[in-house]
Amino acid sequence: MIDPFGPILAPFVEFGFMRRALAGCLALSVSAPPVGVFLTLRRMSLMSDAMSHAILPGAAAGFLVAGLSLPAMTLGGLVAGLAVALLAGAATRATVVREDANLAAFYLISLAAGVLLVSLRGSQIDLMHFLFGSVLALDDSALVLLGGISTLTLVALAAIYRPLVMECVDPLFLRTVSRSGGPVHLAFLALVVVNLVGGFQALGTLLAVGLMLLPAVAARFWARDLGGLIPVSMLIAVIASVSGLSLSYHLDLPSGPAIVLAAGALYLASMLAGPRGGLLRRLVRARHLEA
Amino acid sequence: MSARPPNQDPIRLVGLTLGYDRHPAVHHLDGTVRAGDLLALVGPNGAGKSTLLKGMVGEIRCLDGRIERAGTFAYMPQADEIDRSFPLSVMDLAGMGLWRQAGSWRSLDRHRPAVEAALDAVGLGGFEARPISTLSGGQFRRALFARLILQDCPVVLLDEPFTGIDARTVDDLLELIRLWHGEGRTIVAALHDLTQVRAHFPSTLLLAREPVAWGPTARVLTAENLARARNLSEAWDEGAAVCVGPRQAGAHAHEHGAHDHTHHEDAA
Numbered sequence: 001m002i003d004p005f006g007p008i009l010a011p012f013v014e015f016g017f018m019r020r021a022l023a024g025c026l027a028l029s030v031s032a033p034p035v036g037v038f039l040t041l042r043r044m045s046l047m048s049d050a051m052s053h054a055i056l057p058g059a060a061a062g063f064l065v066a067g068l069s070l071p072a073m074t075l076g077g078l079v080a081g082l083a084v085a086l087l088a089g090a091a092t093r094a095t096v097v098r099e100d101a102n103l104a105a106f107y108l109i110s111l112a113a114g115v116l117l118v119s120l121r122g123s124q125i126d127l128m129h130f131l132f133g134s135v136l137a138l139d140d141s142a143l144v145l146l147g148g149i150s151t152l153t154l155v156a157l158a159a160i161y162r163p164l165v166m167e168c169v170d171p172l173f174l175r176t177v178s179r180s181g182g183p184v185h186l187a188f189l190a191l192v193v194v195n196l197v198g199g200f201q202a203l204g205t206l207l208a209v210g211l212m213l214l215p216a217v218a219a220r221f222w223a224r225d226l227g228g229l230i231p232v233s234m235l236i237a238v239i240a241s242v243s244g245l246s247l248s249y250h251l252d253l254p255s256g257p258a259i260v261l262a263a264g265a266l267y268l269a270s271m272l273a274g275p276r277g278g279l280l281r282r283l284v285r286a287r288h289l290e291a
Numbered sequence: 292m293s294a295r296p297p298n299q300d301p302i303r304l305v306g307l308t309l310g311y312d313r314h315p316a317v318h319h320l321d322g323t324v325r326a327g328d329l330l331a332l333v334g335p336n337g338a339g340k341s342t343l344l345k346g347m348v349g350e351i352r353c354l355d356g357r358i359e360r361a362g363t364f365a366y367m368p369q370a371d372e373i374d375r376s377f378p379l380s381v382m383d384l385a386g387m388g389l390w391r392q393a394g395s396w397r398s399l400d401r402h403r404p405a406v407e408a409a410l411d412a413v414g415l416g417g418f419e420a421r422p423i424s425t426l427s428g429g430q431f432r433r434a435l436f437a438r439l440i441l442q443d444c445p446v447v448l449l450d451e452p453f454t455g456i457d458a459r460t461v462d463d464l465l466e467l468i469r470l471w472h473g474e475g476r477t478i479v480a481a482l483h484d485l486t487q488v489r490a491h492f493p494s495t496l497l498l499a500r501e502p503v504a505w506g507p508t509a510r511v512l513t514a515e516n517l518a519r520a521r522n523l524s525e526a527w528d529e530g531a532a533v534c535v536g537p538r539q540a541g542a543h544a545h546e547h548g549a550h551d552h553t554h555h556e557d558a559a
Contacts, residue, residue: 041377162395166387169377176348176366177390177442224422225378
């Protein structure tokens, strides 16, 4: 009797560092995709990309002050990311310029400042290695950070879920019945930043954005409402994490890109085969109903 | 439903000027909407009807003067301000109207019969599970009316509620408005169909940026007043001079009746 899951799971059974990598990725897999679902529904998909750049100067400042220290760089990244998110959000509410334009302006300022800061320090190799991290070298503090971020994200999303949905569908209505629109929006932006910072430090910027968006977009081909989209996106992220890590072990590939490519493959497969607007469904024209 | 209006006047406009980028869209308006009023806002495009409703609900700031409000307001904007592609069910859209009872966390299960009754009342019984993206324009409008029913507010503001709606639906919705009026609610609606206004709305405010007339519908919607409304310019003059109009406008409290305000805009 051959166990089909044997080869997939073997590396995790055998090696501690693979289990650590898996734990970190699973933590990110349940927290980042729901945030990504809301981002895509608000047509702010590229915002996470912009935010991942905005975090750079904060992390660099932490590095300049304290050297290669996870707490200092995380804190710096959080401060920079939240500052950009808050400033862009506040500017949007106070002026006529739309949020995406404000965000682009602030993240460009932040990124340029970051590059400037990094270039002040001679050797950048350590820093770059740290910024674009390695999944296979997660230490205890990084795992605690990822677990904490995941917990915080799920609790916070549950707490602001209803006003967040209302703010997405009909912000005007929410404003007429409640003042929670502004705080809820900012809390959501903070969740985006926190997830990116966590993923950024521990797993690399590519992986952080990839696990946030690809499963969320892929889920659109499987589920019709939020109650379906969120669990499906989490499931897709989990599958991508497990299979990506396993592939990277067997084929000796870098882990971060392998996980994102696995998520990308799931996205393409969903686009082909998904029951909600998938391309294969279009080829077969089902008989229409009577009413 | 239990919306006895407070004895206070729900809306008082005092020397009110609303607008965008310092250009007035509603200019020096005084008046009172009394509890239980069923008021139509009438005027050509760009007359300031939507702007006035937005001001009443607190959505835009006054350029001058003030709006005194009492009680809770329900507001229906023009529908195209809503993201209709969002994956939300009709039930959840209407259920938003229960915010005041349910807030962020309390379950809506207890209110399910109320939501179903509201959807029934607008002819959307059985649509509970449908995604809002599959509704037609008229059905979507009905769903928004169901949300208004659930909000159960003493003051209801409607911005062109019947645009693009078929005649039967309009009749149903007018019936609903009449019911609300009978319950003593205050209703202000921006409308274009003068026949509708004459048939269903006892009082009317005719706007053309400047208030043209405010009072009983029959006395407001005269040929003379309508011609005046048409002649008042729609143009937005970039070089308009700073208005030095009556700042103390609040002093002359305006009663229902023809508006005799003779201020002219100092357009260059």
